[in-house]
Amino acid sequence: MGVPQGAPKPDNLGVVLPNIARIRDYWLDGDHHDDTDREMAQRIELCGPHVPYLVRAQRALVRRQVGFLVEQGVTQFLDLGSGLPTGDYVHQVATAADPASRVVYVDIDPSIEADSLELIAGAENTAFVVADCRDVRGVLDHPDVSAVLDSSRPFAVLMTELLLHVPDGEDPDGLVSSYVDVLPEGSYLALSHFGEDAQVLSGFQIFEGLRFGQFPAVSLRSRERVESFFTGLDLVEPGVVPVPLWRPEPGDEVVRNPSEVRMYTGLARVGRRADTA
Template sequence: MTDLSKLPGVDPEVPNAARMYDYYLGGSHNFAADRAAAERVKSAMPFAVDVARANRFFMIRAVRFCVQEGIDQFLDLGSGIPTVGNVHEVALGINPQARVAYVDNEPVTVASAAALLEGEPRVTITMADIRDVDAVFAAPGVRDLLDLTRPVALLMVAVLPFIPDEDDPAGLAERYRSRLAPGSFQVLSHGSADQDSSGTAAAAEVYRRTANPVKARTRSEIAEMLRGTELVEPGLVDATEWRPEDTTGGQHRMMLAAVGRIR
C-alpha cells in the first residue's frame, strides 16, 4: 500500500478538508494534523459529525432519486475520499449500466479512489480543480465516459463552500449546468450561515488555517447556485429533511440541500 503522506502534492502537516471530512465519517485516510483540526471544529460545533453524516445520507438519497428518474450518468464534483455509500455503489447497485465520473483535486482522495476503482470500467476519477470547467470536461475520465447529449446528474455536494466568493460559485454552477442536456439534475448541498453563527464562525476559523478555507452561506446565496433549475419536492431544505427515510441525523439546520431539474 502506498504511503499516502508521500504522494506528490500532499503535506501531511497541513490539515485538508477532504481528509477532515473522512475523519468525521470514521474513515482512515487522514493524518494527525487533519484529526487535530477536525477535533477543533468538533469543539466549536459539537454536531459536526452529525452534519457530515446528514450530508452524506442526503447525497445517497439524492443519487437514488436520480437513478429512479432514469439518470444513468453522474458527474460528481469534489467527490471526496471513498467512504460509506459511494455514488457508484449506490447508482450501480440500482442500475448496473450507470456511469460515474468523480472529480477531486486532493491527492489522497484521488489515489484512494483510483485504488478502489481499479478494474471498474464504468467509473473514473479525475484529478482536477473544479473551477477549471473546460479542463474538467476535457479530461478523458469525463469526456470519454459521459455522453453529454443525454441527461447527467451533476453532483455539487458540500464542495461549493470551498469555492471563495471571488471565484463566483453560483456562476461556476451555471457554467456546469449550461453544458448539460435538458432533463439533467443538479444535486447541491452547502453549509448554511443562517444558524449558530458563533459555532460556524469558529469552525470557519479552523478551516481558514487549512489548505481549504470554507465559507458557509445564506439561504439566498445558496439558492442562487441552483438558479434556473426546477427544484423537486421538498425544495431547498435542511439535508435531514430532504426526502428523509428515517429520523437519524438530528436536525441541526447547518446544511441546506436540494435537487434541481435542469431545463
C-alpha cells in the first residue's frame, strides 16, 4: 500500500472512515487507500472472497467497453458514479486509443475529489466533478462538464455500478431515461450492475452495519431487471450478459464459470427517438 494521497478524511467527530472508492482502489492495486480502507476490504473479503475479482472484472470490462466505443467513433465519455479514476481507467484507455478523447468523471462523494484531481492531473480534456447524478440537468449543465463535452455530438454515458445505489423507490428507470432522452443520436449507454449474490450483499452489509461509513443501502438486481434498463435501446451484441462474457479479450483474467458470475452488463446505441423521427 502506498502513502494515502490526501484521503481519507476524518468525519466531524475526528473518526477516519473507510470509503468504497478507496476500498476498490485497494482491490485494484492502486495507492489511494489507507489502513482503514484495507481493513474494511479484508473484512468484506471474509464474507465474499470473490468480491475483489468482481471489482477487477468490472475494471477490465470498462476497458473493453471504452475500447469498443472508440472503435465506433465515440470519443466523449460521461462516467457517472466514477469513484476514483485509478489504474487504467476511462481517460487513459480512451486517449490511448484516440488522443482527442474527452472524459468527465462524476461522483457524489466529495471526499475523493482531491485524489481524483491528482489522478487526472496533466490529462487533457478530462475533468472530475462532484455532483449527484440524479440531478441530470445539474450534471449536464455543470460548467466543467460543458467545458469538456460537446453535447451536440454523440457521447457515451457510463453507469458502472451506479444504479446499485439507486433503489427502485427512487425510480432508477427514470434516471436512465433522463440521460438517454438527451443524448444525441449515435450516443451509447453502458451499464453494469451487481446481481443477486448473497456474498456480495453480506459484504455490503458489513460495510454498512459497522457504521463506519455513510453508505446508502444497495440494490442488487437480476439479469432480467438489468436488461429492462435498456428497454427501447439498440443493445450491442452479446446483449446483457455476465460481465466476463461481454466481448472477452485474450488477456482477461480467467474464471471457472463465467456464466455464473452474478454481475451483468450491457451496452446500447441510442437511435433516433420517436419524437424526432
